[in-house]
Amino acid sequence: MTDIGYVRSDIVDARPAPNRTSGPVAWMRTNLFSTPFDTVLTVLGILFLLWVVPPLYGFFFGNAVGPNGTVEECRMINAGACWAYISSEMEFFIYGFYDIPEQWRPNIVFALGALLLTPLLIPRMPFKRTNIVLFLVIYPILSYFLLAGGVFGLKVIPTEKWGGLLVTLIISVIGITLSFPLGIILALGRQSQMPIIKTVCVGFIELIRAVPLITILFMASIMLPLFMPQGTTVDKFLRALVGVTLFTSAYMAEVVRGGLQAIPRGQYEAAESLGMGYWQRMWFIILPQALKHVIPGIVNSFIALFKDTSLVYIVGMKDLLEAVKTKNDSALEWQSANTATTGYLFAAMVFWVFCFGMSRYSIYMENRLNTGYKR
């Protein structure tokens, strides 16, 4: 008869995991050549890179005409990208038809924006409340008068003359800062138990989401004046701004609603049982958690908005892309095989830098806010 009783006499202490073989060879073995199939893929991948990278390098750098080059160099047979075209037309790409002697005004707006936005985005920086007031209240007013002029002896510059990156940035920054709160309010309204509020919000969201942005911009620029009394005009820049904001807020509302639905019922109940009112519950308990859940979706909407600003050409605004296109078509003195391509590449790179920045910042924010479940 075997003895099935057992008592452990000594406790096994935890010890460190055995050392893995490390170094570049081990890394390649696990990541590149772990199976025959992986080896084939690795070889194919390397061949693909060898095929693609050298010509790309040649186009962008090797054969490219630098910022100080001439149009004659750009017209040579083997010439790559014509960066000289970009640098010579840079002013138009940034400011559009904004009067050249007055370009210090948008420059101040750019600088002030960067100066106020940077500390706002860095969590460690103090004076957040002052910073928010400055950025959301003082800065827009100041920027408007600086850009439009008409006060303090500043020359009036109508919005028709604004263009390029200036327009792209203004529409996206204003669109983002307005559509975010608007979207939250719409999402909360959609969950409201008050039938009128709920119906209005659902109707608005479903109407806007079911229509392409181009249609909304068309409506704003062509249909709206028909309904307005004779003689009243709404600035087309403002119309585009309102169109883009409303459009994004409808999408934002649905993203936020997704976050609201992820919050367990118990969170609402705990807040209620402490006697917190509706707005207190939303502000302190529900929204911080819900918004954290949907940061990727929110940033997705922001990025979409940023890129959709190029559709304002519909109402005759010259945003960055439209400014590039205008010059591509009209700058005869820069005509060459690669001029237009270089122009569009430049626009793409600018868009990419901003969108990639937003994306990275959102990942940083996600990690930072991931306190609730951190162990």
Place this chain on the structure above:
Amino acid sequence: MSQPSETTVERSINTSHMQISQTDVAIDVINMHKWYGDFHVLRDINLRVMSGERIVIAGPSGSGKSTLIRCVNRLEEHQEGQIIVNGTELTADLKRIDDVRREVGMVFQHFNLFPHLTILQNLTLAPIWVRGTPKAEAEATAMHYLERVKIPEQAHKFPGQLSGGQQQRVAIARSLCMQPKIMLFDEPTSALDPEMVKEVLEVMISLAEEGMTMICVTHEMGFARQVANRVIFMDQGQIIEQNEPEAFFSNPQHERTKLFLSQILH
């Protein structure tokens, strides 16, 4: 059958300062009915809880125990009859509901701490914003109650970093920070590991010793026997039987009660 099989907390309660004032009605439920759609969950509930009384509600699952105490702070709405808490009748009037909720603490089965806030913020949020207590004072009160539930060292952690028992003790402390007159417990130990049940029950017993008015929905019959003034047995949305714990456990009257007790006490 008289031996409670649940976790028994070895502590006797000093009954001398636990005199119940017969004049102070804390909660009065009168002919109350509630439906979920067509389903009649609570039927003809009549329950008067005196100030300082400790009531344990027992019963099979689906009998309406939780629904009943959730009606007391209007997390659920009743359709007929009256519920009067601290002299305020619960109606659709939102202000009155918030007034009642301020005086009634609630502890949930799944703790429902706010995961994005630290323990200290969990405790001070409602006092600061609902009661208007200055921040420093609210934090002092919070630390006081954290010491009472024996986890002051966790004040700056997040709920996700605490064990279930610790989270539930924080949840109790959070309710206490609002200085409530009544505490409702909705199966506070049901989601806990067996080893953690005791630490939560100890906190609840010490609350009872201080004369807090309590209604506890629980399956901890040892706790009921030791602490309750009255045990209420519910089935099918009705109060089937109520009695002092000794009589309730040793001499149940209703057939359903006998069956229930025979199932849970071995």
